[in-house]
Amino acid sequence: MVKRVYILGAGASAEAGAPMTSQLVRNLLTTELADLKFHSHNDLTVGRHFWNFLRAFVQNDQWTKNASLDPYNAEDLLNLTYTAELSGLRFPAPVSGLFVDAEWVRRMLGWAILMLLESKIAETLPASYGSFARALHPGDSIITLNYDVTVETSLLNLRGTFDYALPRGACVVDWPGVDVLSGTKVLKLHGSMNWMRCFPSEDGQQACGRVFVRPLTKIYSYGGDTFEICSCGQGSLDALIVPPAHVKAFGGTLLERVWRVAAGELRCAVELFVIGYSLPRAAMSL
Numbered sequence: 069m070v071k072r073v074y075i076l077g078a079g080a081s082a083e084a085g086a087p088m089t090s091q092l093v094r095n096l097l098t099t100e101l102a103d104l105k106f107h108s109h110n111d112l113t114v115g116r117h118f119w120n121f122l123r124a125f126v127q128n129d130q131w132t133k134n135a136s137l138d139p140y141n142a143e144d145l146l147n148l149t150y151t152a153e154l155s156g157l158r159f160p161a162p163v164s165g166l167f168v169d170a171e172w173v174r175r176m177l178g179w180a181i182l183m184l185l186e187s188k189i190a191e192t193l194p195a196s197y198g199s200f201a202r203a204l205h206p207g208d209s210i211i212t213l214n215y216d217v218t219v220e221t222s223l224l225n226l227r228g229t230f231d232y233a234l235p236r237g238a239c240v241v242d243w244p245g246v247d248v249l250s251g252t253k254v255l256k257l258h259g260s261m262n263w264m265r266c267f268p269s270e271d272g273q274q275a276c277g278r279v280f281v282r283p284l285t286k287i288y289s290y291g292g293d294t295f296e297i298c299s300c301g302q303g304s305l306d307a308l309i310v311p312p313a314h315v316k317a318f319g320g321t322l323l324e325r326v327w328r329v330a331a332g333e334l335r336c337a338v339e340l341f342v343i344g345y346s347l348p349r350a351a352m353s354l
């Protein structure tokens with residue numbers, strides 16, 4: 069059997085409704101908060117605060133006069149947060165006259181992107197996704213740069229299983245009756261909107277660092293002030309995603325195995341298909 073590896077970029081999710089990376093910030097600003105599925109009143113309050121920040125940010129000459137920075141580009145904005153962090157720069161908060169940390173901006177942007185995906189992606193996927201899943205042969209694998217769960221949904225509908233290739237010992241599948249560690253490999257190099265990671269709640273704590281895989285239709289609160297506490301009692305749960313920026317935050321060792329498996333799959337691929345991937349600037353640094 070000829071081994072095929074499919075590499076999926078944002079374009080592969082466009083038909084299902086996902087916005088392109090270059091359009092994320094513009095999309096966020098034109099989306100009504102009422103159309104997003106906030107999980108609590110607190111999340112809505114935090115969300116409103118971030119949207120106000122984003123609106124003020126894109127209109128601020130301080131950033132836009134720098135010709136190399138497009139404030140509407142999520143990649144540029146994220147890169148700026150890393151530069152800001154290194155140089156101790158903080159961002160002006162809207163209204164209050166106070167400042168917000170680069171880390172806050174980054175976490176909120178990640179959260180907002182996931183909220184946007186959750187609201188934009190169609191609940192019933194176009195037929196082409198099912199056709200794609202049916203066309204896969206045993207041994208074929210998928211490497212995706214997307215956070216959304218369109219591929220998994222199609223495979224689950226068809227075969228009831230797929231393989232995230234996450235490290236077994238550090239992975240808790242919080243999804244009754246579903247096996248996400250066998251079958252067609254779905255290698256999510258940038259994480260996934262249904263993965264949560266345990267990280268220390270306070271400096272110096274020894275969190276378990278496990279990744280929790282959640283049902284595709286039951287995505288938990290990501291970014292509000294109140295994080296879900298992990299069962300280890302030492303950490304809180306946050307989304308496990310790698311932002312589209314030059315500085316890659318790989319989520320520690322959890323994604324290492326996924327990257328290693330992906331490298332192995334690429335090495336033994338006989339045919340390689342690239343779908344909807346534009347090789348953005350941030351990926352060139354890899």
Ligand SMILES: [Zn+2]
Pocket residue numbers: 266267275276277278298299300301302303304
């Ligand atoms: Zn934990």
